[in-house]
């Protein structure tokens with residue numbers, strides 16, 4: 001038995017119960033990981049609430065899709081890692097809000113020893129997502145002007161830094177002045193505080209009426225149509241999250257007016273093949289080690305206090321990444 005979180009019914013942060021969890025022993029192809037740090041992602045909120053049924057595990061479940069730690073046992077036929085290895089994982093399976101857990105060995109990646117577990121757990125999920133957005137889904141370069149919502153959030157902070165490093169012109173949106181300061185530090189050439197300014201008007205002003213090449217939209221319902229309106233002729237709408245809920249049904253004219261392209265990328269699908277997972281995580285950790293990406297592990301909570309972490313994330317009180325530290 002280890003200590004961890006169990007969810008018996010979907011709902012608010014209070015449905016996450018701190019309990020003894022029986023995780024068992026690793027079977028063929030599996031490892032047991034002792035978690036040093038656990039990343040919190042907005043996807044964990046959707047799962048706790050029971051949104052996106054195709055992604056949610058059946059009740060009862062232990063939430064969490066990211067952690068960094070040390071391998072403490074391996075099952076038969078594991079060849080990719082050994083006891084004592086320092087590794088991390090991001091994505092499926094959903095199970096990381098515990099002190100220890102069982103994982104398929106082919107889902108973990110090695111972490112360079114120079115990267116602290118808190119930083120690894122703060123960056124892997126969000127950084128692989130940023131990799132999808134700026135390196136796989138598109139190869140961002142100096143010719144691009146991009147719009148990034150939630151520019152001071154976990155994924156947003158990394159997308160802005162990475163796109164800036166690749167030479168793009170970055171326009172970020174945030175809700176307040178404090179977040180605007182961070183977004184500027186993270187490479188936004190222009191920051192729009194959307195509670196004070198109209199996003200579409202400002203984008204058109206900044207781009208001299210042309211619009212942006214790519215709109216990265218992680219907000220959904222509240223921003224979808226605005227994002228499309230910010231795009232140039234033949235621009236790309238990248239809808240990769242729904243922090244405000246799913247957009248209302250959209251009229252095709254939103255896309256046909258400017259011959260827009262639309263995509264809805266998933267980090268988990270882009271890194272499903274092990275070689276893609278390894279290549280992307282290597283490039284990510286390399287950029288962290290070189291200082292191209294500064295990882296903002298701005299909020300740390302004991303694992304048992306995860307309800308407060310979810311409350312703060314949903315209330316938009318956080319910037320950068322949220323990390324849970326196992327109590328033992």
Ligand SMILES: NC(=O)c1ccc[n+]([C@@H]2O[C@H](COP(=O)([O-])OP(=O)(O)OC[C@H]3O[C@@H](n4cnc5c(N)ncnc54)[C@H](OP(=O)(O)O)[C@@H]3O)[C@@H](O)[C@H]2O)c1
Nearest residue numbers: 041042150153154155174175218240241242244266267316
């Ligand atoms: N497709 C994928 O594979 C993939 C993978 C990872 C994450 N994601 C998505 O990426 C997004 C960011 O994830 P994250 O973990 O880094 O979270 P985050 O960006 O740190 O937190 C969410 C931010 O969204 C903004 N926001 C705007 N409207 C909101 C609303 N109604 N409710 C809550 N927040 C709102 C807030 O920033 P402001 O205060 O500045 O508005 C808030 O801080 C999420 O939508 C997530 O689902 C997608």
